[in-house]
Amino acid sequence: MEEVKVYGVWASPYSQKVIWALKLKGVKFDYIEEDLHNKSQKLLQYNPVYKKIPVLVHGEKPVAESVVILDYIEETWPENPLLPKDAYERAVARFWIQFGQEKSPTFHAFFRTAGEQQEKAVKEALEVLKILEEKGLGDKKFFGGNNIGLVDISFGWLAHWLEGMEEVVGIKLMEPSTLPRLHKWIKNFKEVPVIQENLPDPEKLLAYFKVLREKFVRDLPSNDQ
Amino acid sequence: MADEVILLDAWNSAFGMRVRVALAEKGIKYEYKEQDLGNKSPLLLKMNPIHKKVPVLIHNGKPICESAIIVQYIDEVWNDKAPLLPSDPYEKAQARFWVDYIDKKMYDVGRRVWSSKGEELEAVKKEIIQHLKLLEGELGDKPYFGGETFGFVDIGLIGFYSWFYTYETLGNFSIEAECPKLIAWAKRCMEKESVSKSLADPHKVYEFIKGIKKMLGLE
Numbered sequence: 403m404e405e406v407k408v409y410g411v412w413a414s415p416y417s418q419k420v421i422w423a424l425k426l427k428g429v430k431f432d433y434i435e436e437d438l439h440n441k442s443q444k445l446l447q448y449n450p451v452y453k454k455i456p457v458l459v460h461g462e463k464p465v466a467e468s469v470v471i472l473d474y475i476e477e478t479w480p481e482n483p484l485l486p487k488d489a490y491e492r493a494v495a496r497f498w499i500q501f502g503q504e505k506s507p508t509f510h511a512f513f514r515t516a517g518e519q520q521e522k523a524v525k526e527a528l529e530v531l532k533i534l535e536e537k538g539l540g541d542k543k544f545f546g547g548n549n550i551g552l553v554d555i556s557f558g559w560l561a562h563w564l565e566g567m568e569e570v571v572g573i574k575l576m577e578p579s580t581l582p583r584l585h586k587w588i589k590n591f592k593e594v595p596v597i598q599e600n601l602p603d604p605e606k607l608l609a610y611f612k613v614l615r616e617k618f619v620r621d622l623p624s625n626d627q
Numbered sequence: 628m629a630d631e632v633i634l635l636d637a638w639n640s641a642f643g644m645r646v647r648v649a650l651a652e653k654g655i656k657y658e659y660k661e662q663d664l665g666n667k668s669p670l671l672l673k674m675n676p677i678h679k680k681v682p683v684l685i686h687n688g689k690p691i692c693e694s695a696i697i698v699q700y701i702d703e704v705w706n707d708k709a710p711l712l713p714s715d716p717y718e719k720a721q722a723r724f725w726v727d728y729i730d731k732k733m734y735d736v737g738r739r740v741w742s743s744k745g746e747e748l749e750a751v752k753k754e755i756i757q758h759l760k761l762l763e764g765e766l767g768d769k770p771y772f773g774g775e776t777f778g779f780v781d782i783g784l785i786g787f788y789s790w791f792y793t794y795e796t797l798g799n800f801s802i803e804a805e806c807p808k809l810i811a812w813a814k815r816c817m818e819k820e821s822v823s824k825s826l827a828d829p830h831k832v833y834e835f836i837k838g839i840k841k842m843l844g845l846e
Contacts, residue, residue, distance in 0.1 A: 451761070452729065460717070463717055463718045465717070465721075465724070466724060467724055467727055469723075469727065470720050470723045470724045470727060471720075473719075473720065473723060474716055474717070474719070474720040477716040477719065478716045488688070489700055489703040489704050490689055490691070490700070492700075493691045493696050493697075493699070493700040493705070496696045496699070497692055497693055497696055499690075500693055500696065502649070509664065533677060537677065564651075
């Protein structure tokens with residue numbers, strides 16, 4: 403069997419998604435931690451277009467962009483499927499994965515800005531979460547139904563990273579009273595053994611977010627602070 | 628049972644053109660419903676309540692949104708002829724990567740071409756050339772992005788060809804001068820009936836944008 407390598411960063415939910423998918427399928431891989439301030443030659447060679455993590459390398463063939471990587475993993479290792487068999491259900495799953503991608507700037511703004519800009523981001527983020535809860539998750543245990551799938555994996559950052567971001571920013575988005583189903587989903591998601599065993603240390607993550615937040619606030623134009 | 632296929636689309640949407648080309652490649656009969664994006668129909672709002680955008684494919688009453696997702700759906704359901712995506716998972720991943728790149732880059736720069744001027748416009752122009760050159764590099768000496776046969780990435784990009792004349796005229800540059808192989812590729816694609824019948828007339832697109840600019844006082 404050909405060697406599988408994952409280039410990632412411990413704090414990134416994007417590389418964690420790839421790790422979760424591989425572990426759920428029982429695929430053995432080597433993990434290489436990248437220093438984003440000093441990117442390795444290999445990373446630049448494997449992802450010349452974006453120069454970002456994560457990158458999956460199978461044999462010597464690189465796949466970049468987490469959404470593309472997840473699809474590749476699903477197709478290459480079909481055991482323990484993470485996407486529905488039905489073509490329509492699959493299109494719906496892909497829709498939600500793309501929705502998550504499209505809305506990430508809103509959550510970036512939530513974390514990186516202050517004042518009016520942040521207020522706007524908070525309002526948008528709450529709308530996004532409401533849509534996700536009512537239209538994406540609905541009454542299901544997981545986005546994937548009874549078991550987790552690629553959509554759950556794609557929103558995994560809400561289950562562990564958002565908490566730290568909220569604490570550092572001092573604003574809570576994921577209120578159990580307004581988003582009860584998503585709240586329950588977070589609990590269920592983190593109870594899945596592969597997920598539970600593959601989350602970055604929350605203390606370490608919180609410290610990391612604190613440093614990042616300080617830097618972002620410092621770099622804001624003065625009238626936004 | 629006969630399939631009912633409806634496409635909600637707008638004539639000049641490069642994304643809608645992707646779906647038109649895919650449906651034509653597969654020989655699928657469908658009803659085309661032109662949408663007025665300035666006055667969105669109840670049907671569009673019902674079928675795509677979250678984004679309220681075109682294209683939307685409605686297959687036996689069920690909506691599928693997002694053009695790249697729609698094309699993959701069409702390929703998976705009507706899998707008896709004209710495969711649009713490669714069968715090899717790695718080749719498929721590469722195709723998805725490039726359509727994702729086109730999604731991320733082309734719509735945004737395209738919009739900024741007509742809404743900016745002066746230095747800003749020059750910057751957008753440089754970006755367009757940069758993206759098209761990268762795509763041209765990926766094409767290489769192959770007849771199509773997929774190799775010998777027309778496929779997903781070709782479908783992903785070709786709709787934007789109907790917007791090139793608009794970019795060139797507003798930006799005062801020639802895409803052919805910058806990316807001759809890409810233009811040769813586009814002309815090769817246009818020889819296919821599925822493409823030539825699906826793409827908007829570039830001059831009509833330009834007239835439309837001229838009208839928008841006038842209306843918004845952006846001349």
